[in-house]
Amino acid sequence: MTTVSTADELRLYAGLLWNNAFGPKYDLHKIPGPPGYWLWGHMPHLMRPDYHVQALEWADKYGPVTRFSLGGQHIVLVSDPRLAATVLGRGAGALPRKSIGYSFFDLATNHLGLRSFFTTTDEDHWALIRKGTAAARYFVVALKHAQELAGQVRLAAAAAHRGRGVEMQEQVEMMLLDVFLEGLFEMDLRRINSEEVGHAMNLVLEEANERIKNPFRKFVNPLLRPGWTRSVSRAQRLLGSLYGRIFDTTRARGVPPEDETLLWACLARIKDPKTGTPLTREQLLPEIGAFILAGFDTSSHTIAWCLFNVAAHPDVQARIKAELAAAGLLHAGQPNCVTPRRGGGRGGGALQLTYEDLPRLHYLNAVVDETMRQGFCTMYPVAATGSVRETTAPTRVGPYTLPPGVVVWPMIYALHNAAHNWERPGEFLPERWLDGRDTAYASARDAEVPAASASAPSAAASDQDGSEAAGGGGGGGAGRGPRRFMPFSEGLKGCMGQALGLMEVRTVLVSLLSRFWFDLAPAMGRAESVRRNQQIALTLKIKGGLQLLCTPHSGAGRGKGGGSAASAAAGAGAAGAAGAGAGPRRGAAGAPAGAAAGGLN
Numbered sequence: 001m002t003t004v005s006t007a008d009e010l011r012l013y014a015g016l017l018w019n020n021a022f023g024p025k026y027d028l029h030k031i032p033g034p035p036g037y038w039l040w041g042h043m044p045h046l047m048r049p050d051y052h053v054q055a056l057e058w059a060d061k062y063g064p065v066t067r068f069s070l071g072g073q074h075i076v077l078v079s080d081p082r083l084a085a086t087v088l089g090r091g092a093g094a095l096p097r098k099s100i101g102y103s104f105f106d107l108a109t110n111h112l113g114l115r116s117f118f119t120t121t122d123e124d125h126w127a128l129i130r131k132g133t134a135a136a137r138y139f140v141v142a143l144k145h146a147q148e149l150a151g152q153v154r155l156a157a158a159a160a161h162r163g164r165g166v167e168m169q170e171q172v173e174m175m176l177l178d179v180f181l182e183g184l185f186e187m188d189l190r191r192i193n194s195e196e197v198g199h200a201m202n203l204v205l206e207e208a209n210e211r212i213k214n215p216f217r218k219f220v221n222p223l224l225r226p227g228w229t230r231s232v233s234r235a236q237r238l239l240g241s242l243y244g245r246i247f248d249t250t251r252a253r254g255v256p257p258e259d260e261t262l263l264w265a266c267l268a269r270i271k272d273p274k275t276g277t278p279l280t281r282e283q284l285l286p287e288i289g290a291f292i293l294a295g296f297d298t299s300s301h302t303i304a305w306c307l308f309n310v311a312a313h314p315d316v317q318a319r320i321k322a323e324l325a326a327a328g329l330l331h332a333g334q335p336n337c338v339t340p341r342r343g344g345g346r347g348g349g350a351l352q353l354t355y356e357d358l359p360r361l362h363y364l365n366a367v368v369d370e371t372m373r374q375g376f377c378t379m380y381p382v383a384a385t386g387s388v389r390e391t392t393a394p395t396r397v398g399p400y401t402l403p404p405g406v407v408v409w410p411m412i413y414a415l416h417n418a419a420h421n422w423e424r425p426g427e428f429l430p431e432r433w434l435d436g437r438d439t440a441y442a443s444a445r446d447a448e449v450p451a452a453s454a455s456a457p458s459a460a461a462s463d464q465d466g467s468e469a470a471g472g473g474g475g476g477g478a479g480r481g482p483r484r485f486m487p488f489s490e491g492l493k494g495c496m497g498q499a500l501g502l503m504e505v506r507t508v509l510v511s512l513l514s515r516f517w518f519d520l521a522p523a524m525g526r527a528e529s530v531r532r533n534q535q536i537a538l539t540l541k542i543k544g545g546l547q548l549l550c551t552p553h554s555g556a557g558r559g560k561g562g563g564s565a566a567s568a569a570a571g572a573g574a575a576g577a578a579g580a581g582a583g584p585r586r587g588a589a590g591a592p593a594g595a596a597a598g599g600l601n
C-alpha cells in the first residue's frame with residue numbers, strides 16, 4: 001500500500017524547482033507558449049476559477065502543442081487528436097499517469113495519505129484492482145432513483161414560490177450518490193445521510209481542486225485558514241467512516257458467490273498477491289472511495305449541464321420532447337409520476353422506458369454528447385481538463401523531444417473546444433452529432449495513429465455492443481482519423497464506468513424530460529453568465545447551483561408556443577427529430593444483464 005508523506009511531497013517540489021532551473025531541456029524551449037514568470041511560471045495565470053478556459057485560450061493561440069509551467073513543473077498541453085491518442089493509448093508513445101496530478105483525489109478517498117488504484121504509481125496494484133473489478137455488473141438502480149427524483153422534482157416544483165426554481169444540481173448529486181451506494185455496494189440507504197455525505201464530498205473536492213493550482217496550500221492553509229482546514233478534516237473523516245461502513249457491511253456478507261458480479265463482490269474477491277488473502281480494510285478503503293468519487297460527481301454534473309443546456313435552448317428541449325413523444329415515452333397529462341407498466345403508450349399514458357430505448361433516442365444522445373464535448377462535465381483534472389501523463393525518459397511528442405519529468409496533458413477540454421479541431425466550437429449544436437459517429441473523429445487525413453491504440457467513441461461505443469467495458473486505446477477505426485471526442489479518456493486507463501455513466505445520464509434525462517418542461521429560473525440570470533460561472537470540483541459544476549422552473553406536463557404544462565409540452569414537441573418538427581430517433585417499440589426482452597428486468601423507467 002503506497003502512502004505519500006508531506007516530506008515526500010516537499011522533496012518532490014524541491015526536485016521540480018531544481019529541475020526547472022538546471023535540468024536538461026531538450027526541445028522544451030522550442031515549443032510555443034505564453035510568457036511566464038521565472039519561479040512561479042504560469043501559476044498566477046491559472047489562479048482564475050475557470051483556468052481550463054485559460055488553457056484553451058493558449059491552445060487556440062499557440063497551437064495543438066503548447067507549453068507552460070506551474071512552479072517547477074513543465075507542462076506540455078496537447079490538443080492534437082493524433083498526439084493525444086498516442087500519449088493515452090496502448091502502443092508506442094503511450095505515457096504513464098503523472099501520479100501527483102491525481103494525488104488531490106486521495107484527499108477525498110481517505111485521510112491517511114493512502115493511494116488508490118487510481119492514483120498509485122504502482123502499476124501492479126492498478127492492474128490488480130482494474131482486472132479484479134473489470135467484470136463488475138453495474139446494476140441499474142438508476143431507474144428507481146430517477147423515478148423517485150422525478151417525484152421529488154414534482155413536489156419541489158409545486159412547493160416553490162412563483163418564479164422561484166427547484167435546485168436541480170444538488171438533487172441530482174444526491175440521487176447519483178444513492179445510485180452508487182445502493183447499486184454498486186447494496187447499502188441500505190435508510191442508514192446513510194446522503195445529504196451530509198454529498199456536502200462532505202463537495203467540500204473536500206473544493207479543497208482538492210484548489211491544491212492542484214496551488215500545491216503549497218497544503219502547508220500554509222493550516223496556519224492561515226485553520227477553521228477551513230478543520231472543516232476539510234471533518235469532511236474527510238466523515239467520508240472515511242462511510243467507506244469503512246461499506247467495507248464492514250460487505251465483509252460481513254462473507255465470501256461472495258462466484259456468480260455475484262456487483263462491484264462490492266468483485267472487490268471482496270480480490271486477493272493480495274503477497275499474502276493470498278482478501279484485501280484488508282486499509283487496502284480497500286481508498287478503492288471504495290475512488291469508485292464512488294469517479295462515478296458520482298462525473299455523472300451527476302453531466303446531467304446538471306445537460307438540463308442547463310436544455311433549459312437554455314427551448315428549441316432543443318422541444319425537439320427532445322418530440323422524440324420522446326414519438327417513442328411513446330412522454331408523460332403528457334399524467335396526474336403523477338407513477339409510471340404505468342407496459343400496456344400504456346400512445347393511446348394512454350407513457351410507455352415504460354427500456355434499456356433498448358436509450359440508444360435509439362438519437363437526438364437526446366446528441367444533446368448529451370454535445371454537452372460532454374463542451375467539457376462541462378468531464379472529470380477534473382482527469383478530464384475537464386484532461387488525463388495527466390508524464391515522461392519518464394527522453395520522449396518524442398510530435399516534433400519535440402521532451403526531457404523526463406515533464407507533464408504531458410492531453411487536455412480533453414481543449415481537444416473538444418479548440419478551433420483547430422472543430423467548426424464553431426463555441427456553439428451548442430447537438431445537430432453536429434446527427435450526421436453519424438464520424439463526428440467523434442478528426443478528418444481521415446490526420447489518421448496516422450497506430451491501429452493498436454484504437455477505441456470507439458463514448459456513446460457510440462456503448463450503443464454498439466451494450467458492453468460496460470472501459471474505453472480502449474487511441475485512434476480511429478478503419479478509414480477514420482484519430483478521435484477528437486473522448487469524454488471518458490482513452491487507453492488502458494480510460495473510464496471504467498463509461499457505459500454505466502451514459503446509462504445513468506440518459507435515464508435520468510428521459511425520466512425528467514418526459515415529465516417536465518424546464519426553464520432557467522430568473523435568479524440564474526442569462527445563460528451566458530451561467531456558462532461563465534463554472535466552478536471546478538472534481539468536474540465542472542454550476543457555481544451556486546442550477547435553479548430551474550419545472551412545469552409538469554399535466555394540463556398546466558407548457559412549451560414553446562405556450563401550449564402543452566407535447567404539443568410544443570409536435571410543433572417542433574416531431575416527424576424529423578423523432579423519426580430519426582425512435583423506432584417502433586419493442587418489449588423488454590433482450591435487455592442486457594445490466595438493465596433492470598422489465599424496464600428502466
Ligand code: HEM
Pocket residue numbers: 097117118130290291294295296298299302377378379382383386387388487488489490492493494495496497498500501502505
Ligand atoms: C459521465 C460520466 C463519466 C465521465 C465523463 C467519466 C470520465 C472519466 C475519465 C476521463 C477517466 C480517465 C482518467 C484518466 O485518464 O486518467 C475516468 C476514469 C475512471 N472512471 Fe469515469 N467517468 C464517468 C463515469 C464513471 C462511472 C459511473 C464510474 C463508475 C464505476 C466511473 C469509474 C471510473 C474509474 C474507476 C476510473 C479510473 C480507471 C483507471 O484508473 O483504470 N466513471 N472517468
